[in-house]
Amino acid sequence: MNATRRTGYSPQEIEPKWQRIWAERGVLEADDASPKPKYYDLVMYPYPSGDLTVGHARNYVMGDILARMKRMQGMEVLHPFGWDAFGLPAENAAMKRPGLHPETWTRENIAKATRELKMLGILYDWDREVTACMPDYYKWTQWLFLLFYERGLAYRAMSPVNWCPVDKTVLANEQVINGRCWRHLDVEVEKKDLEQWFFRITDYAQRLLDDLAQLTQWPEKVRVMQTNWIGRSEGAEVDFAVVGGSEAVRIYTTRPDTLFGATFMVLAPEHPLVPQITTPEHRNEIDAYIDKARKETEIDRLSTEREKTGVNTGAFAINPVNGEKIPIWIADYVLMTYGTGAIMAVPGHDERDFEFARKFGLPIREVIAPPTGPQGTLREAYVGPGSMVNSGEFNGLDTKTGFERVCDSLEKRGVGKRAIKYRLRDWLISRQRYWGAPIPIIYCETDGMVPVAKEELPVLLPKEYKPLADNPDFYNVKCPKCGRDARRDTDTMDTFVDSSWYFLRYVSPHDATQPFDSELANHWMPVDQYTGGVEHAILHLLYSRFFIKVLHDAGMLEVEEPFMRLFNQGMVKRFGQVMSKSAGNGVSPDELVAKQGADAGRVYEMFIGPPEEDVEWTDAGLNGVARFLQRVWRLVIEPDSIVVEGGGADAVALARKVAQTVKKVTDDYDTFRFNTAVAYLMELANAMQDYLQRGGTRDSGWDHAVQVLVKLLNPVAPHVAEEMWERLGAEGMLADAAWPEFDAAIAAEPEVTVVVQVAGKLRARLTMAAGASEKKVLDAALADPKVRAALDGSKPSKVIYVQDRLINLVP
């Protein structure tokens, strides 16, 4: 008797139809001149690696849902897409297949991925597509390099750099994870001394740190990670005179209040003063240690497990606060790249110094007494606050006051000063690779470093795929200044340079005169919503923020932060690993769409779990989602197929459900809670089906419910929603329809539930008019049979608690 006539729709028929119509009508082409409020909806542009998976697609579906909803809400939406198309995987692919050019490989992958995105019904303004490896894009990357150069923010320096032996290129500090290459976590990076280009991001350290406070709509996690990465610390630089030498050793400390506890000094092995101060009898030992430290891998040197090593130089320094003569050692736990490359060692109040002192029998002195507990029994370093002892005139001061007084004293005597240090280091952007934007600099014997004139850009990559340093046709040029033989820089730029400004190119992608149109950038920026993986929490996001600040300072942009709201979606895993073609566990959008169509695939991607959490892919629930869409179709298009099974349909309850769903789904789409949004849509469909099964009439209330369901469904399942909209005979496209408004009057509960407890134990729940008086509530409670039973027939001795929605009776 419950047999239902076979009904439904075919995704294969309607999906291509609507994809064609959307493209023809340019549904998501952004109008720069629109009077509507703007909404910049950005997804992180991908590397076109050729293995677009349902994991990537999940991210783009989220962006698409938001774009479609914001459009229906009356906003002018900019939802562009592009390709982070320079980079090593293309070169690796070319090396595997001789004769294959990185560009060919990249273009093929872009074509394939584009087709898959369109097949999922994801709408972008394709007219604004940006491809980082195209000359009309990297021309402007080079232009921006020159801007940085002019502003003194690009410099060349010889320095020990991180070298990935597999990729055969240098890496920025951010690209070294635990001493290993970010692209190959099994490969330890080496240190090399090379002259390379750097961007002076450290000039912006304080602003990058301060402005994090503005980014209230970023995940706390990302802000903390950036804060730690920048790593600000406050302390003092102090000069220690070398006994018998002319030079002083400058150290950096965050604890000037422990200066009296310095019983020795430690210099980094690479410290330039080491050769000068080393006494003859220690020379051999010192040289051997330096040699050993140089050979050590980053991993070894950074290991905190390792026992301390070091060597005495034989030299002594004078502690400026008490004139004490203390030995100078070298040890690899002091890093040349942080602070001044030299420390005063205070073993009493620093764990590392304590360990070192223990091992080499150096004196340990307590100069900070803990607020409680025994004094003078240092069995480990005490690093907490306390009061100064054994510190001459400063005795008795607390840690904080001591810090200030010691600094004052040092500054007065000219032997030290307050200083702020950052962990952040300058951004190394040179790469010894072919597939990137060439650095537009020429080296001339006479004129030195000569930037290529901006009118001469782009410096084109030669067609032939081979290292630029091996390509004389590329590097042999005449000096722009003197006309004599000169040589081009044969390095290319880190691809993170490309990705630091691509979102600005979207505002004027065809501009042939400048990287971006400032007026349009000021119109569209900042990005309202940025969506992408948390793996870029430091690298890409920090670099982009830096770029925006530089462009702001150059007068090209009003904003100082690029991304207002950031969302990091979780990764899609399969068999416990992140999905990818190379790992052999990828599921392509093609495969997903082939099963139940694009709409079901989209809804399923959203329903599989909370968007910010990693999810394990299984398509077990895909059929359930497809069933849900078919059920919606029947309710909307074929309601006669629903068999009436009983009476008691409640039109008021349905109306309330509709209103509540509008609010919940709107909020959830807005805040990226797509999984619960889908659940609420399912609840509404269930309620509507129940209404019909109970013999509900298809009046205007029903029509309203139908319209709301179709509209709310549209962002996540646009093809079927659009088709239903058309069949309902509604005017215009659904894509242009107005978003349903939340009706608080209908959604409001006309009644409240009052909880009745007896002796603190729940006995009944009564439905009451919202404004019912306390007396009425009490009467109703006493009338309830369960409450009576609990009271054993007697009257309550007192009503101990009456609140809006609760009453507690004591027998």
Add this chain to the structure above:
RNA sequence: GCCGAGGUGGCGGAAUGGCAGACGCGUCGGUCUCAAAAACCGAUGUCCGCAAGGACGUGCGGGUUCGACUCCCGCUCUCGGCACCA
């Protein structure tokens, strides 16, 4: 070690301090069928009970509260990030 997030049915997961387990998957039962699949209808936290009903239940131990998955304290486990940064 430090910082951050988390621990809820067979599974994915819901819950402004107010009926824990929404929604879905799976499983079980039913309708249809010669049969199966699909589809549809129903049941489904655990335990006791024929039932009505009752007891117990959100990692562990305390606390606040009329009431705690939710707030506080302590512990534990898992996952992410950072880690000799002076």
